[in-house]
Amino acid sequence: MSKMDEVRKAMMQALKNKEMDRKETLSLLLSALKAKYIDKREDLTEEEENAIILKEIKQTQETMENAPDGRDDILTECKNRLEVLNEFAPKMMDETEIKQVIQSVLDQLGITQPTVKDKGIIMKNLMPLVKGKADGGLVNRLVGEYLK
Template sequence: MAIVELLNQDMKQAMKARDKETLSVIRMVKASMQNEAIKLQKDALSEEEELTVLARELKQRKDSLHEFEEAGREDLVSKLNTEIEIIQAYMPEQLSDEELETIVVQTIEEVQAQSKKDMGKVMSALMPKVKGKAEGSRVNQLVQKNLS
């Protein structure tokens, strides 16, 4: 089932349950997806594009969470934690460190990378394989570790 269809289904359930927080987050995510479709001049996004939007929304909230924690805004921290949980429910299951390490090593062998100079080549081949399943910073750290 496409992510948009799942969002629509969950939006109806949130309306019936009068769950304002979930409803609000789902509406924000749907709006972001619609904006992305308009930007790309498409009627509907592919699943990969939907994942890109979800990952972007998740990253924005995690960045904001860090800022609010530093500022001591506990009221906003708890709200953002709830939003992050709701969005993560639509993301594919994250890869374990072992699985990610295996994919990184295979990709390094595929592109025949020798040193950190080949980092860009490795990352460009690797990111489409792990899109939505691992954060870019985690991937970057593993690639650097395996190239040194």
């Protein structure tokens, strides 16, 4: 079952349960998925669906960060929205898993003592393996720890 079908099913259940805030969030997510589907004119891959969900999460987090002081209603709405969106988000890799992938890329490239000059080639080979599964900033920081 695609994410679009899962979201649609969850939205219908929220509607039946009269959970309007949840239904609204799911409706927005479904709209984003449908828009990409229409633009592409074919079924979305799992990576594309996950990218859309992560984008929605990031936008909601930015809204929370930029909310004016004293606007607790915005913060509450964003927290509720994040809770719903995280149900559909892909499982993110933790630091240990990312370090394992970094080490496998280093082994694959034959780099035993990585330097700053190697960072470009390492990231070029690493990012396709972790895209949509790990935070890019965290990956960048962990690669930096390997560099001498």
